[in-house]
Amino acid sequence: MSSALAGELRSILGDDGVLDRQLELHVYGKDSGITRGEPSVVAFPESTEDVVAVVKAAKRHGVSVVARGSGTGLAGGAVPLEPSLILALTRMNEIEVVDVENRSAWVGPGVINLDLSNHTYSDGLHFAPDPSSQSVCTIGGNIANNAGGLHCLSEGNTVNHVLALEVVTADGDVIELGGPAPDPIGLDLRAVMVGSEGTLGIVTRALIKLTPNPTAARTLLMSFRSVEDAAKTVSDVIAAGVIPAALEMMDRLMTVAVERFIDAGFPTDAEAVLLAEVSGHEAAVEAEAEIIRAIADDNNAIEARVASDAKERQRMWLGRKSAFGAIAQMNPDYYLHDTVVPRTKLVEMMRNIYEIAERHQITMLNVFHAGDGNLHPLMSFDASEEGVIERVKAAADELLAICVALGGSLSGEHGIGLEKRDSMGLVFNEYDLDAQARISEAFDPDGSMNPNKVLPSGSRCFDFGRPIPEGTWV
Amino acid sequence: MPFSTQFAPTSQEVGSCIECGLCLPACPTFRITGLETASPRGRLTAMSAVLAGQAIDETFTEMMDGCLQCMACETVCPAFVPFGRAMEGAKAEIAVARNSMSIRIRRLILGRFLAWRAVVRLATAAAAVLQRTRMSVLIPKALRSGFRSLRPLPIWSSSRVGRTSKPLGEGRSRGTVGLMVGCVMDPWFGQVNDVATRLLNMAGYVVVTSAEQSCCGALAAHDGSAQDARRLAHRNASAFGAVDMVAVTSAGCGAHMKQYEHWTEGGDIFAAKVRDITELVADAIDKGWLPTVDRIAGPIAIQDPCHLRHAQRVVDEPRMILQAAGHEPIEIDSTGTCCGAAGVYSVLQPELSGRLGVQKAEQVRAAGPRIVASANPGCEMQLRQHLGEGYQIAHPIEFYADAIGIMERGHS
Ligand SMILES: Cc1cc2nc3c(=O)[nH]c(=O)nc-3n(C[C@H](O)[C@H](O)[C@H](O)COP(=O)(O)OP(=O)(O)OC[C@H]3O[C@@H](n4cnc5c(N)ncnc54)[C@H](O)[C@@H]3O)c2cc1C
Ligand code: SF4
Ligand code: SF4
Numbered sequence: 001m002s003s004a005l006a007g008e009l010r011s012i013l014g015d016d017g018v019l020d021r022q023l024e025l026h027v028y029g030k031d032s033g034i035t036r037g038e039p040s041v042v043a044f045p046e047s048t049e050d051v052v053a054v055v056k057a058a059k060r061h062g063v064s065v066v067a068r069g070s071g072t073g074l075a076g077g078a079v080p081l082e083p084s085l086i087l088a089l090t091r092m093n094e095i096e097v098v099d100v101e102n103r104s105a106w107v108g109p110g111v112i113n114l115d116l117s118n119h120t121y122s123d124g125l126h127f128a129p130d131p132s133s134q135s136v137c138t139i140g141g142n143i144a145n146n147a148g149g150l151h152c153l154s155e156g157n158t159v160n161h162v163l164a165l166e167v168v169t170a171d172g173d174v175i176e177l178g179g180p181a182p183d184p185i186g187l188d189l190r191a192v193m194v195g196s197e198g199t200l201g202i203v204t205r206a207l208i209k210l211t212p213n214p215t216a217a218r219t220l221l222m223s224f225r226s227v228e229d230a231a232k233t234v235s236d237v238i239a240a241g242v243i244p245a246a247l248e249m250m251d252r253l254m255t256v257a258v259e260r261f262i263d264a265g266f267p268t269d270a271e272a273v274l275l276a277e278v279s280g281h282e283a284a285v286e287a288e289a290e291i292i293r294a295i296a297d298d299n300n301a302i303e304a305r306v307a308s309d310a311k312e313r314q315r316m317w318l319g320r321k322s323a324f325g326a327i328a329q330m331n332p333d334y335y336l337h338d339t340v341v342p343r344t345k346l347v348e349m350m351r352n353i354y355e356i357a358e359r360h361q362i363t364m365l366n367v368f369h370a371g372d373g374n375l376h377p378l379m380s381f382d383a384s385e386e387g388v389i390e391r392v393k394a395a396a397d398e399l400l401a402i403c404v405a406l407g408g409s410l411s412g413e414h415g416i417g418l419e420k421r422d423s424m425g426l427v428f429n430e431y432d433l434d435a436q437a438r439i440s441e442a443f444d445p446d447g448s449m450n451p452n453k454v455l456p457s458g459s460r461c462f463d464f465g466r467p468i469p470e471g472t473w474v
Numbered sequence: 475m476p477f478s479t480q481f482a483p484t485s486q487e488v489g490s491c492i493e494c495g496l497c498l499p500a501c502p503t504f505r506i507t508g509l510e511t512a513s514p515r516g517r518l519t520a521m522s523a524v525l526a527g528q529a530i531d532e533t534f535t536e537m538m539d540g541c542l543q544c545m546a547c548e549t550v551c552p553a554f555v556p557f558g559r560a561m562e563g564a565k566a567e568i569a570v571a572r573n574s575m576s577i578r579i580r581r582l583i584l585g586r587f588l589a590w591r592a593v594v595r596l597a598t599a600a601a602a603v604l605q606r607t608r609m610s611v612l613i614p615k616a617l618r619s620g621f622r623s624l625r626p627l628p629i630w631s632s633s634r635v636g637r638t639s640k641p642l643g644e645g646r647s648r649g650t651v652g653l654m655v656g657c658v659m660d661p662w663f664g665q666v667n668d669v670a671t672r673l674l675n676m677a678g679y680v681v682v683t684s685a686e687q688s689c690c691g692a693l694a695a696h697d698g699s700a701q702d703a704r705r706l707a708h709r710n711a712s713a714f715g716a717v718d719m720v721a722v723t724s725a726g727c728g729a730h731m732k733q734y735e736h737w738t739e740g741g742d743i744f745a746a747k748v749r750d751i752t753e754l755v756a757d758a759i760d761k762g763w764l765p766t767v768d769r770i771a772g773p774i775a776i777q778d779p780c781h782l783r784h785a786q787r788v789v790d791e792p793r794m795i796l797q798a799a800g801h802e803p804i805e806i807d808s809t810g811t812c813c814g815a816a817g818v819y820s821v822l823q824p825e826l827s828g829r830l831g832v833q834k835a836e837q838v839r840a841a842g843p844r845i846v847a848s849a850n851p852g853c854e855m856q857l858r859q860h861l862g863e864g865y866q867i868a869h870p871i872e873f874y875a876d877a878i879g880i881m882e883r884g885h886s
Contacts (some may be wrong), residue, residue, distance in 0.1 A: 019511065023533040026523050027516040044508065070511065072495040090508035110508070112499060136495050261552075327553020328492045454481050 005061040005085070006041045013055045017044045028086050031071040031078045032133075034335065035418050039066070039080040046091050048166065048174060048204040055202065056172040058085045064448040065170075067198040069110065069141030072133045074336055075417030077145065077197045081452050083343040085408060089140050095119050096205070103210045104163055104180065109140025109203045116208070123209035132321050140203050145415035148193035150277075150320070153371035154301040155211065159194040164207035167193060167200075170444040180207065191448070192392045192439060197415050198450035200443040214245070214279030218289040219313040222296040222304040223270035225357035227251060230272035231346040233299045237276070240295060242288050246277040246318055247371030251350075254365040254378075261326035264319020265312070270302055274370065275320055277328065331380045335392050337399055341408035342466070343373045352402045354376050360395040361389075400426060416454045424456050476524055481566035481700040483559075488522045491515065491555045498549035502830055503540050512540050514547035514557055521564055530571040538564045539828070543696050543824035544812035544821050545729075545784035558785065559736055562695050562703075569698030634851045638682045641675050648678035648763070651754070652717035654710070654731070656724050656851075657689035663851050666723045669875045670751045671715035674721060676880075681721075686713035690722075691737065692730030707737035711744040720744075723751045723869070725850040729761075750782060752849055754793035755871050759798045767877045771800040774873060775832070775843045777857060778810040779850030792849055792870040799877035803847070806837040815856035835860035847873055 006020040019025070019042040027376060040063060045051045058065050068078040080086055092108035095116060099105065100123045107116060113134040117126040129142055130149035137147065144164070148157040155161070164178035175252045178190030185340045224230040224452055230249055235421070237244065250258070250273045255266040266273050278288040289306050296304035307313035327334055341349045350366070353375075357364035368375045377399060381388045400410060404426045411420060437455055441447075477483070495515040498504050504513035511520075515788050520537050524530055541561055543583045548557050642649050655667050674681045691706030714720050722728035728750045733743030758764040774796055782788045789810075793803040814820060814830025837849060838846055838861060846861070847870040854867050861867070 019509070021533045023523060023528065024511050024521055026528075027511050027519045030493065030519070032492075070495055070498060088508070088510070093508070114499075129585070133496070135496070309494050322552065324494065325496070328494065328553035332489050332492075334492065367666065 003056060005063055005078040006345065008057045009041060009043050009054060012057065013045065013050060017046070017050075018042070019044075028071075029080065030070070031068075031073040031076060033074050033076040033077050033417065033419055035076040037080040037082075037084075037207055039086040040083040042088055044088050044091050048339060050237075051087065051092075051168045051204050052084070052172045052174060054087060055168055055170070059170070059172065059446075059448065064451050065202070066450050067140065067144065067202050067235075069138030069144075070112070070133075070136045072137045073141060073145060073413045074338065075145075075419045077409070077415050077417035077450070077453060079418055081418070084451075089202075092140075092204065092441055093138075095297045096464060098123060098125075098210075100125065100232075102180065103212070105208050106212060107139055107206055107208055109138060109143070109206065111139045113137050113139060113142060120210055121213065124213050126213055127208060128152075128161050128211040129158045132324055139206055139208065141282075143194050143203050143206060144197050148369070148374070150248060150317075150369070151255065153247055153369065154243050154245045154279075159191055161209045161211070162190060162194055162206055163209050165190055165193050165203050166205035168202045168204050170201065170204065170446060170449050174204070175201075192334065195415070196295055196440075197417060197454050199440055199454055201449060205435070216282040216285045217245070217277055217279040218285045219307040219316050220274075220276045220278075220292055220296075220304060221266070221307065221316055222274040222276070222293075223267045223302045223434075224271065224272045224274070224296075225300065225302060226271045226470055227350050228347050229299045229301070230274050231350070231370070233274060233296050233301070233342055234346065236295045236299065239458075240291055242278070242291055242293065244276045244288070245279045246275070246436065247369070248275045249273070249365040249366070249368055249370035250275075250320070250323065253363070254323060254326075255368045257326040257330060257365060258319050261329060262319060262322050264315055264322070266316075266319055267303065275316055280381070293353060295382070320367070323365075327365060327378055327380055331382050333381050333383045335379045335381070335396060335413075337377045337396065338375075338411050338414040339375050339400065339403040339408055340411070341375065341403055341406045343371075345408070346373055346375075346407040349375060349403065349408070353399065353431065356395050356398050356402075360391040362391055362395055375403075379405055387393075396400075397423075418453055421452075421454060422456050476529065477563075477567050478528055479566055479570055479700065481563045483521045483525065483561075483563040485522070487556050487560045487563075488518050488713045489520045490527060490553050491551075492553050493519075494552065495829045497551050500503070500546040500550045500809060502544065502546065502814075503705055503826060504544060505602060505811075506826060506829055514551075514555075517541060517564075518555065518557070518560070521560060524564075524567075526798050526883040530567060532786050533574055535568050535601075538568060540823065542780070542812050542814070542816040542826075542830075542833060544780035544816055546780060546810065546812065549784045549787070549810075559733070562698075562700070562736075565696065565698035566700035567698070569700070576742045608661070611789075613625070638680065639671055639675055642672075642677045647680050649718035650682070650716075651679045651681050652714040652720045653681050653683045654689075654690065654714075654720055654724075654727060655683050656685060656722075656727055658851070663723070663854075663869075666751075666851075666872060669869075669871050669880075670721060670723050670755075672880055673751075673755055673758070673764060673871060674874065677763040679754075680718060684713040684717075688713070689729050690727040692726050696817070704737050707731075707734050707741060708739075710734075711738050711741060714744065714747070718747065721751050721754050722748060723871075724852075725750060725779040725782035725786065725788075728851060729781035732786060740866075750786055750788050750791070750849070752791040752795060752870055753788055755874065756794045756798075759795065764798075765878055766798045767800040769800045769877070771877060772845065773802040773804045773843045773847045775806050775838050775841045776803045776870075777806060777813065777838070777846055777848040777853060779853045780810065780812050780816070782849050783810040792847060795870045795874050796847060799874040801873060801877070804841050804843050806841040807834075812862075813853050813856045815850075815852035820852075820856060828860075832854050835862075838865070 009018045028042045029038045043054045064084045066084045089110040093110035094108045096106040133146045139361045142158045144159050146159050167175050178184045252271050255273050256268045259268050278285045293304045364381045365378045501513050510516040671681050688709045690705040691846050695703035731748045732745045734745045796803045813834040814827040822828040844865050846867045857867050
């Protein structure tokens with residue numbers, strides 16, 4: 001079946017636009033998460049027309065379509081669960097037009113996040129969402145996962161930076177959602193598409209909102225004897241009306257790991273370290289940095305200092321951005337959580353995290369976007385050790401449950417994909433899920449776009465009565 | 475056939491990859507093709523598939539052969555995956571599993587001929603005659619463009635091996651440096667070796683060019699001729715057993731020799747003595763053993779050979795040397811992307827190599843200066859081929875030697 005499809009795809013995309021040898025398929029079976037699948041063919045479109053043709057061909061052959069950017073997703077979103085076609089969008093990486101005056105740009109979905117910011121830097125603009133994977137991940141993947149980053153505290157997630165989308169639907173129609181105006185007329189389907197993880201359609205072009213580069217910035221490093229003091233500082237800063245561009249917390253295990261990896265200048269004896277950045281106009285950042293420092297002092301900070309120059313500032317942020325790498329070296333395996341709790345519940349959540357880690361005997365490190373309560377507890381382990389996987393899984397489930405009990409959510413920015421799909425019931429009741437499933441059905445009645453992701457099966461209240469059209473893939 | 479030799483990538487090496495993908499944008503072959511199968515992560519996934527029992531088939535071979543072994547992925551990898559070692563292992567496996575005629579011929583050239591000085595000199599003499607008679611049509615097509623970007627060759631080159639030269643002027647010796655003259659470096663880029671010797675002598679070192687030394691084995695190792703690579707490593711390690719340090723004038727050789735621990739017993743002790751020539755010269759300038767020029771000379775574009783920047787992490791030294799020579803080093807590429815020369819890659823994968831060469835040439839043109847410093851012979855040739863007329867390319871220490879007045883820059 002799929003070889004006939006591969007042949008058809010070759011006639012559309014040419015020989016070097018299709019991969020279907022076994023080892024090649026194996027390589028495309030995974031993203032940065034922990035689940036593996038096996039696609040039946042991989043296609044590399046170079047234009048919207050290519051995407052339309054490929055989607056239609058897949059439909060004719062009853063094969064589902066899984067979009068893929070750089071494959072850095074952490075929740076298995078780009079993992080093909082069934083015999084599927086992987087639509088690899090890396091070659092649609094054109095930055096078409098940058099409209100400096102209106103601070104926007106039309107880009108292809110395969111443009112790499114950081115490439116766009118570098119491209120527009122000299123025009124004084126950048127793409128604000130800055131996930132730690134920004135040197136690799138694509139704009140399409142950012143849109144599909146509504147990615148966030150260090151600066152989403154002040155700038156918001158990707159959804160706040162997308163003006164319009166060109167989408168190829170499951171039927172192969174090309175539709176445009178949103179428009180250059182910040183508030184589009186009609187239903188705001190653009191916002192529905194952002195975060196839909198490839199289940200509603202394929203983003204083939206995006207009109208991105210660009211953000212002016214800050215003219216001045218200050219970074220503060222603050223260290224504390226307790227996580228409580230650090231968390232209190234976070235709440236007090238926000239309560240004081242200062243919204244830092246970024247506000248990040250690391251616990252001691254984490255700073256020790258980072259310092260072992262690179263010399264970022266983090267104190268390794270403090271229980272918690274906060275990094276804050278304020279940006280904007282010179283006078284404002286000076287004043288805001290002072291306010292933050294005073295609040296830290298009030299909360300018993302061991303040290304609270306402003307980076308003295310650009311070099312030190314870069315070193316601090318490099319330390320933060322290397323957290324992931326530092327963990328990569330501790331053990332061969334890791335499991336990264338991405339949960340959100342209300343800021344006021346941070347301390348309680350942290351206490352629970354430490355308790356769970358101890359009970360399951362798992363090394364758990366914490367580095368997270370403290371400003372918006374987006375936690376990334378990271379379990380570091382060696383999967384070859386007997387019984388460890390079970391302990392990790394048990395700990396992960398407990399973490400999620402507690403987070404939800406504290407009024408939190410399943411995912412701050414990494415998406416639901418496969419790995420958190422079955423926990424959706426923890427936050428949504430059957431009617432909530434049904435509403436989502438109806439939207440999904442409206443876009444993709446056959447369930448052929450990235451099937452079995454995001455929504456657990458049975459989300460549709462009346463799932464049993466659903467007719468399965470002839471000839472479609474089941 | 476799955477992996478079968480002692481050189482095979484180990485599950486520990488391959489398993490240390492956490493599949494984060496942070497290496498993807500650094501990889502030139504991924505950048506150009508957009509293919510996960512042409513990325514470091516994809517190549518490691520393929521290796522682990524073979525470790526799990528999958529056969530070494532044509533797809534696997536193609537995926538590995540596409541790799542430049544430029545080590546850019548190692549520089550950015552947060553998990554410190556020893557990619558270069560694993561790739562050499564994969565190549566060794568391919569050489570055994572797919573023992574085709576072309577692989578056998580390559581192994582003969584890279585593993586044996588390069589180590590025979592007489593053969594290299596004979597080939598050099600023949601090439602020198604062709605250069606003078608402009609008869610490059612007689613050269614096989616795959617090698618022709620490389621041939622055209624050689625420096626003018628000597629018809630008769632007396633090898634530099636087996637010589638000893640003493641510190642110049644007053645002062646006591648700061649130690650003995652063994653100079654690795656290289657297999658093709660010796661006759662083709664002999665001037666760089668001469669300059670290196672002069673500078674090391676000026677800095678107070680005794681320089682010996684042991685007669686026992688041979689080709690470093692890098693090309694053999696990269697191509698999968700693991701047994702030959704071992705033999706050559708062993709030979710060089712004993713040839714330079716008595717010196718304090720080993721200076722290497724070709725970044726590709728130095729990078730490999732710093733990895734001798736994988737190739738010969740006691741190789742780690744040897745490796746600790748290996749220095750790229752730019753490291754030694756920059757150090758000597760820093761300590762005041764070599765002079766700094768006051769005069770301001772023009773800007774020079776700087777090209778970082780992968781095997782210097784990524785494999786040896788030597789980045790500041792060439793710049794410092796140019797500055798000491800009064801030149802302003804001009805950056806051409808902030809991430810140090812491969813120029814596509816990559817040892818024998820330019821011959822085996824001409825298409826990708828050519829695209830990278832064109833890209834590198836564009837970066838140089840955009841940077842401005844028509845003078846380029848490159849610390850590796852392969853890169854120098856690749857640059858010359860893609861930049862065309864009107865550009866002067868030499869090793870950083872040659873520009874320095876020129877500035878302090880100990881040599882004439884006689885070539886372009
Ligand atoms: C080291 C590391 C750090 C990370 N840090 C962060 C972080 O700070 N913040 C954060 O939010 N995330 C982070 N992530 C997760 C990940 O990088 C983001 O989710 C990113 O947006 C994924 O982009 P991608 O191009 O790799 O997409 P992929 O992984 O290829 O795909 C992700 C999802 O998007 C869908 N998709 C991709 N392209 C399209 C398209 N054109 N149309 C429709 N659907 C599409 C896929 O089907 C899949 O469901 C990190 C990951 C890693 C490995
Ligand atoms: S950066 Fe290192 S750990 Fe990450 S995918 Fe590449 S090789 Fe693997
Ligand atoms: S060595 Fe170079 S070409 Fe090979 S995988 Fe690494 S970055 Fe890519």
